[in-house]
Amino acid sequence: MSGFGRTGENGIDGVLVLAKPAGPTSHDMVGLVRRLSGTRRVGHGGTLDPFASGVLPIFLGLGTRVVEYHMADDKAYRATVCFGARSATDDRDGELVPGEGLAPTREAVAEALAAFRGAIEQRPPAFSALKVGGRRAYQLARQGQPLELAPRSVKIHRLELVAWDGSDPDRPTAELEVECGAGTYIRSLARDLGDRFGCGAYLGALTRTRSGPFRLEAAHDLEALRNAAAAGPAALAGLMLPVDVGLDSIPVATLSDEELLAAGRGQQVKPAERPHAEQGATVRLVDSRQTLVGIGSWRAGRIVPEKMFVVPGSAARDVGSAVAEAAGRSGEPRLQYARAGIPHQVVAGVDELRSEMGRLYVAVGVFDGLHRGHLYLLRELRHAAARANARPAVITFDAHPEEVVLGLAPALLCDPDERLVRLAAAGAEITVVQHFDHSLRTTSYQEFVARIRSRVDLAGFVMTPDAAFGYERRGTPEALTSLGKEEGFEVTLVHSLLLDGEQIRSSEIRRRVAAGDLVGAQRMLGRPLSVRGEVEQPAATQDAVRLRFDLPVVLPPAGRYAVLVGAPWQSDAPPLRADRPAIGIVDGDVLNLEGGFRAEARERLRVVFTT
Numbered sequence: 001m002s003g004f005g006r007t008g009e010n011g012i013d014g015v016l017v018l019a020k021p022a023g024p025t026s027h028d029m030v031g032l033v034r035r036l037s038g039t040r041r042v043g044h045g046g047t048l049d050p051f052a053s054g055v056l057p058i059f060l061g062l063g064t065r066v067v068e069y070h071m072a073d074d075k076a077y078r079a080t081v082c083f084g085a086r087s088a089t090d091d092r093d094g095e096l097v098p099g100e101g102l103a104p105t106r107e108a109v110a111e112a113l114a115a116f117r118g119a120i121e122q123r124p125p126a127f128s129a130l131k132v133g134g135r136r137a138y139q140l141a142r143q144g145q146p147l148e149l150a151p152r153s154v155k156i157h158r159l160e161l162v163a164w165d166g167s168d169p170d171r172p173t174a175e176l177e178v179e180c181g182a183g184t185y186i187r188s189l190a191r192d193l194g195d196r197f198g199c200g201a202y203l204g205a206l207t208r209t210r211s212g213p214f215r216l217e218a219a220h221d222l223e224a225l226r227n228a229a230a231a232g233p234a235a236l237a238g239l240m241l242p243v244d245v246g247l248d249s250i251p252v253a254t255l256s257d258e259e260l261l262a263a264g265r266g267q268q269v270k271p272a273e274r275p276h277a278e279q280g281a282t283v284r285l286v287d288s289r290q291t292l293v294g295i296g297s298w299r300a301g302r303i304v305p306e307k308m309f310v311v312p313g314s315a316a317r318d319v320g321s322a323v324a325e326a327a328g329r330s331g332e333p334r335l336q337y338a339r340a341g342i343p344h345q346v347v348a349g350v351d352e353l354r355s356e357m358g359r360l361y362v363a364v365g366v367f368d369g370l371h372r373g374h375l376y377l378l379r380e381l382r383h384a385a386a387r388a389n390a391r392p393a394v395i396t397f398d399a400h401p402e403e404v405v406l407g408l409a410p411a412l413l414c415d416p417d418e419r420l421v422r423l424a425a426a427g428a429e430i431t432v433v434q435h436f437d438h439s440l441r442t443t444s445y446q447e448f449v450a451r452i453r454s455r456v457d458l459a460g461f462v463m464t465p466d467a468a469f470g471y472e473r474r475g476t477p478e479a480l481t482s483l484g485k486e487e488g489f490e491v492t493l494v495h496s497l498l499l500d501g502e503q504i505r506s507s508e509i510r511r512r513v514a515a516g517d518l519v520g521a522q523r524m525l526g527r528p529l530s531v532r533g534e535v536e537q538p539a540a541t542q543d544a545v546r547l548r549f550d551l552p553v554v555l556p557p558a559g560r561y562a563v564l565v566g567a568p569w570q571s572d573a574p575p576l577r578a579d580r581p582a583i584g585i586v587d588g589d590v591l592n593l594e595g596g597f598r599a600e601a602r603e604r605l606r607v608v609f610t611t
Helices: 026-037 059-068 105-115 137-142 186-197 220-233 234-239 257-264 315-319 321-328 373-386 401-405 416-425 444-455 479-485 504-514 518-525
Strands: 014-020 042-044 053-060 075-083 083-086 096-098 118-121 151-166 172-181 201-211 252-254 281-285 292-299 302-308 344-349 358-366 391-397 430-434 457-463 490-493 531-537 545-548 561-566 580-587 590-594 604-609
Touching: 014 026, 014 059, 014 220, 014 531, 026 042, 026 053, 026 220, 026 234, 042 059, 053 059, 059 292, 059 504, 075 186, 083 186, 083 201, 105 172, 105 186, 118 186, 172 186, 172 201, 186 201, 201 373, 220 234, 220 344, 257 292, 281 302, 315 580, 373 391, 373 518, 391 401, 416 430, 416 531, 444 457, 457 479, 479 490, 504 518, 545 580, 545 604, 580 604, 590 604
Parallel strands: 053 201, 252 281, 344 430, 358 391, 358 457, 391 430, 457 490
Antiparallel strands: 014 053, 042 053, 075 172, 075 201, 083 096, 118 151, 151 172, 281 292, 292 302, 531 545, 531 604, 545 590, 561 580, 561 604, 580 590
16 A cells, blocks of 8 residues: 555654564564664554564554554464473463472363363463553562452463473473464463363463464564665565555545545544444545545544544645644643633532632543643633633543543543643633542433533533543533533534644553653653652662552653653642653653652652653
C-alpha cells in the first residue's frame, strides 16, 4: 500500500517481524530497533520473557498506532516442559525445588493434555506483570509477598505432545506445540501439568512460532537486521511489512475525499457508503483506492475518527499539527501561574452548586491528563462562556469511571491536586469534583442535567463528538442538543484535536509512556511526564531515595532517566517548577532517585522526566 513501510521524516513506518533470541528483554529489542532505524516511535506487540525466543512483532512510526489491534491476536508456541521439580517463577529462571511424586510417562502426559484443551480456567504466575493494587505481581513476589492470583478464562485451541526425552526417568521433558488465545501463560500450563501428576514441572524453554499473522519462518534475525541497517535506510525499510498487515478482520469503511477531509479534522462523518459493521465496532477507514487512512468506530450511523494516518493534499498540516501546535504551543510555561484576577472555586459535587455562582457554561469529563486535547477543549469552553455571558465551569470526578465500571482505574497522568491547579490555570472559574459511584453511573443524563439546572443558570455544554455522560453514555451531543432546545441551554460541539492525524487521548499517552516513547508522550501532553510520590525510605547512603505511590501512576519502562525533582502541586497554590536534577531509576512500579540530595521519610516530591 502506498505511504507505509517506508522511510519518513522521523524514521521508518511499518512492521518488523523480529526473531528474538533468548537472553535480551523485549524492551532491549525495541531499543535496538530504535537505534538502528533512527525511528523515535517504536513498540512491540506482546512481551516475550528474556529466556524465551521467537516471533516479536516490532511496530515502527505509524505502525505504533495499530499495536492495540494486535494485542488480542492468537499465539503459537513450542514449549519444553521439565517434570520432577517446581520453580518459584514457573520457569527455569526460578529456584528449583524437587517434586515429591513420581514423574509421568509419555503416554500419561499425552492423555492428560486433553484436560487443558479448549476454554479453561488458568491461574497466572505469581511472577507476572499483572497489577495488584497498583503494583506488579512480580514486585510483591520478589519482596516475599507472592499473591495467589485469581484464575481467569483462557482458550487453548491446540495442544500436542511432539517430542519426549525420558533418558532421565526422574526428570523427563516433554516438547509441546501450543496454539492459544491472548493472555494464556505457557508457564502456568507447565506448572499445572506438573501439579496434575504431583511431581512438579516448570517451563524449560519457549519459542513463539506465531503471533497473529506474523510467523517465525518469515521473521528476521538480528544479523539480518544489523546488515540491513548498515546498508542504509532503503534496505532496512525493505524488511518492513505494511502497517495494515493482519487487520483484515476489522470491517472496512470507504470514505470519499470530502469525507476523508472531514475525518482528518476530527469530525464525525455520515458516509455515503455504509460499512458492514455492528454498532460500536472498530472500522478501518480507507480511501477510494482502498488505502488505509485511519481507524475509527461506527456509532449511530456515523464514523467517529480515532486515528488518522493520512489526509489528502496539504490538509495534513491544517487538520493535524498546525491546530495542535496552536492549542498548546507554549506547553508547560502557560501553566506556571494562575490567571490573575479570576477566582477559582472548587465545589464538592453538583448538589453544592449555588445560584449566586451565576450563569455557567459547562464541560464534563474526567480530564485525567490535562493534555493538549483537554487544553484545546477548555480554550473553547472559555470562548463559548464569553459569548453566552457565562462563567466557564468544569465537572470532573473524584474517581475514574473505569474504577467503578471495570474495577480497575487506569494509571494517573497527573495527581488530583495537579488536576485542580491545571484546570484553574486553563481558565476554569469553577471546578465541580463529583463523587462517582454506582448510583451516579446509573443516573440518566436528563436527571443529571436537571440537578445542575435546579441549582444554577445553565447556559450550555461544550462537548467533543465522541463525548457522552449519563447512564449507558446516552447523553451524547445529539441528545443534549435536543434536550437543550426544550429546556433553554445550548451545546457547543468542539472537534477532537488531532496531532499528526491522531486523536489525542490519555490512553494513547499511557501507551507511549509504557513503550518508552517519552518524546511522543510529551508532544501529546504538552509538557514532560511527571509523577508525585512519597519518600518511602531514604537510602542508607543518603544519596538516593525510594518513592511510593498512593495511587497508580504512569511510569516508563525499566531503566535510568534524567529527571528534575521539586515540590508537589498544591490545589491552593500556583504551580511550582521542579528544578533539582537527579537520576530516576524505574523498576516496574518502583521509582528510586539518585542525585546527592537528602529527603525525609514521608516527604512528598514531584518528579519530572526530561527528554
